[in-house]
Amino acid sequence: MKKIIITGAAGFIGFHTTKLYLEKGYFVLGIDNLNDSYDTEIKKFRIKELKNFESFTFKKLDISNKDKLDKEFAAFSKNSKPEAIINLAARTGVRKSTENPTVYYMTNVIGALNIAELAVRYKIKSLIHASTSSVYGDSKARKFSLDAETSMPISNYAASKKSSEVLLYAFSKLSNINVTVLRFFTVYGPLGRPDMSPFIFIESNIRRKRISLFGNGLQKRDFTYVDDIVSGIFKSTKLKGFNILNLGNNNPVSIKYLLSLVEKITKTKNIIKELPPLPEDVFYTSADISKTKKLLNWVPTTNISEGIKKTYNWHIENIKWIKNIKI
Ligand SMILES: NC(=O)c1ccc[n+]([C@@H]2O[C@H](COP(=O)([O-])OP(=O)(O)OC[C@H]3O[C@@H](n4cnc5c(N)ncnc54)[C@H](O)[C@@H]3O)[C@@H](O)[C@H]2O)c1
DSSP states (O other): OOEEEEETTTSHHHHHHHHHHHHTTOEEEEEEOOOSSSOHHHHHHHHHHHTTSTTEEEEEOOTTOHHHHHHHHHHHTSSSOOSEEEEOOOOOOTTHHHHOHHHHHIIIIIIHHHHHHHHHHTTOOEEEEEEEGGGGOSOOOSSBOTTSOOSOOSSHHHHHHHHHHHHHHHHHHHSSOEEEEEEEOOEEOTTOOTTSHHHHHHHHHHHTOEEEEETTSOOEEOOEEHHHHHHHHHHHTTOOSEEEEEEOOSOOEEHHHHHHHHHHHHTSOOEEEEEOOOTTOOSBOOBOOHHHHHHHOOOOOOOHHHHHHHHHHHHHHTHHHHTTSOO
16 A cells, blocks of 8 residues: 655645645545635635545644644554655745744744654655745846755745755754755646736736736746646655755746736736835746756656646636635
8 A cells, every 4th residue: 555645735736746646546644734824715625626535634734733743644654654755834925924934934944843753753764845946045046056055045934944954954864764855946837826926817817806016027937837846746755865956947937928928818918016026036036957857857848838828727617616716
């Protein structure tokens, strides 16, 4: 019996990752505290979809609560060990981390510490941990390479993620667990996050709502389609030792370009409100994926126009309920 533990299963990437493992015949223990960082209806919808698989077990649980987490790990590992734990639970969003840093550190650092301790206790051989391109700070490099400076984050979110990377490195050196830290670059796709630009732009265009554009729109992001991220996660459970890898599309585009793609697909003009830039926002992100290609034999396969089209189609197919999701 193949088993895996996935935290943040009600989240955007957690949902898609859990679904892939369930489709591959795994028994999955999904953990999430279903917090209200964005409209919880979309998190509940994701869990409802996953519950269509009998091999899915869901526990509503906070990863900063080690005792409760321990009980669930013990129960799930009783007759056979899970192959890996994939930690996708996190307080996400750069801007909100300025308002409430404590919750970010409790989940992203203490939560990661709890997971690492339990991975060692239950002899789970692989731990995959989600990190972010935000650790590169406001880098001026054309490509963000793994040997770049990452000790100068410009948000609490980035600082919490960098802290988790460092603590996991120590854990991997002091134990037998294999740890892979994956730095994701702006992920988008169906059933996405209502607090992120692709979701907001598409829904605002459909609902004829005003879009707040922070800065001049020339900021570039290495938007990465969720299926590419999930295939990278899946491949990384085979790695040995400690590894950090970038998972990004390797082709950044500007926010203005994203807005123009949405207009092209919907054949309807966006309604824009221009606002000053935000201090936590970096100007540019771009993944150097050479090591990922080499170690995982991974390349992104969905370009931005294809990906946004697929995402838009999903929004149209789900228009009846998605139109009530708060953006
Ligand atoms: N989406 C992106 O563009 C992106 C980019 C870089 C990194 N990441 C990272 O990828 C991971 C997944 O991100 P996502 O986009 O799916 O975000 P998400 O917010 O949709 O998912 C995170 C999930 O974790 C859950 N969670 C938060 N705190 C928790 C806690 N204390 N205990 C249990 N569950 C908790 C939330 O309820 C949510 O369902 C995160 O670690 C995030 O930092 C995402």
